[in-house]
Amino acid sequence: MTSSREPARGELAKTLAEKSRACDYCELRNRGFCGRLTEAQQSLLAAKSRLATLDAHKTLFCQGDETDHVYVVRNGLLRLYQRLRDGRRRVIGFAKPGDLLLFPLSAHNDYGADALDAAYLCQFRREDFISFLRHDPDLWGALAVTVHEDLLRARRQVALIGQRRAEPKVAQFLLTLHESYARPNSETTLVPVRVPQADIADFLGMTVETVNRTLARFVRDAIISIAKRGIDFLDLRRLKTIAESS
Amino acid sequence: MTSSREPARGELAKTLAEKSRACDYCELRNRGFCGRLTEAQQSLLAAKSRLATLDAHKTLFCQGDETDHVYVVRNGLLRLYQRLRDGRRRVIGFAKPGDLLLFPLSAHNDYGADALDAAYLCQFRREDFISFLRHDPDLWGALAVTVHEDLLRARRQVALIGQRRAEPKVAQFLLTLHESYARPNSETTLVPVRVPQADIADFLGMTVETVNRTLARFVRDAIISIAKRGIDFLDLRRLKTIAESS
DNA sequence: CGTTTATTTGAGACAACTCAAGTTGCGTGG
């Protein structure tokens, strides 16, 4: 099944389960919600957390449903989206490890989420999370900063969609993707995620055809290379030039 | 000077000053930051607040500057904007009475703000605001919810800009404007704000020319009427139809 | 009353969209 694309999946799951309580995995990430917590706070939350697993293409929660849980992504990539009045879909972002999903003070989900990859998440009951906040007011800061970062991300998306030409849009999107997955000590230029072109289109407010043609041009010009395992960034400098060309 | 457009301005200022401590004015608004506070919390904040006045077209703060103060709008309308790499300007929103400006946990301003109308604001030193949060943890909730509402607004702007055709964009913008200023017990359809078309264009990601032509069409079709004092909504039903026409 | 800023109008180019076929890749079941 989904494990075919990731041989070490089962092993990883075991590792995650062992480290579940101490949040060692999340601690590795500077960014994200858990990265802003002290070890004591992490332990407090971990005590009431449940490990949730989600196969690729499965839905974690739907827009409009009651928010009974909130989540922190441990592993995998999720697509966050809203349905618009006219039936079209708007992808509002992609959730990476460390990201907090849903706002614990809202009774209903602002958006829906489903997995692009198989995903592992920490699940918290919303009421538990709220009582954490009451118990340890310092958690409020982490929550507020996290929501504020989502706000900054949303504003970046506004700037992105506002662009008229397709090439800078896609180029900037690719650069953001690269940035999110760039490791300081790594030489590889391969970002190991496969985002469907339809999702890129709905994120950037373009049609699939235009996204496809633009990506094809980048591939033809040897700026990127698209493989089954992800996107290989061959010429970051040229990609940046295109991104700036507004 | 600017009082010529609002004869009762001076009187209003006096009223505001008198009610400054109890925040009675802000209390009248359901929406906004102050509306989420208890009277005790309002008094706490009011004790350390300063009334700031700002003439029309003046700048309150600039993007990138150090955040030494945060503000709550009492009266007037402000334009919030960011500068993009290519020099273009992106209007990220308009601040109405009750809105909190700037994020007290950020060291630098994410955006700039200047007045469209003459404006009155409550000014707080950032460190004072942070110590309020420490002193009364319940304030954290109000802050988090406020930032989250900004996030929802930003996502609405994403959906707005994502539209391809000009008419629905402008129609939806006008409807939002109308909603923000609609009074429950009021019969008038006049929204007493004048937003420059250039700002609408930068908010919606279009050119001034297209905004102008679209507005002209609405006026020609007797859907709205544009006067010096503001926009008169003559046919809300038709405006809604256009807004839905994606 | 002159200067600056905002709005209005026109003609043409261009880039993304629409529609309509293909093709490829992949998981399922015979």
Added chain:
DNA sequence: CCACGCAACTTGAGTTGTCTCAAATAAACG
């Protein structure tokens, strides 16, 4: 193992609507 079906991707030709550029007009301000 191959055939099938579904979903994602690819490609082409024509349309459409906004943008661009260029100008004239109107309004705001000292």
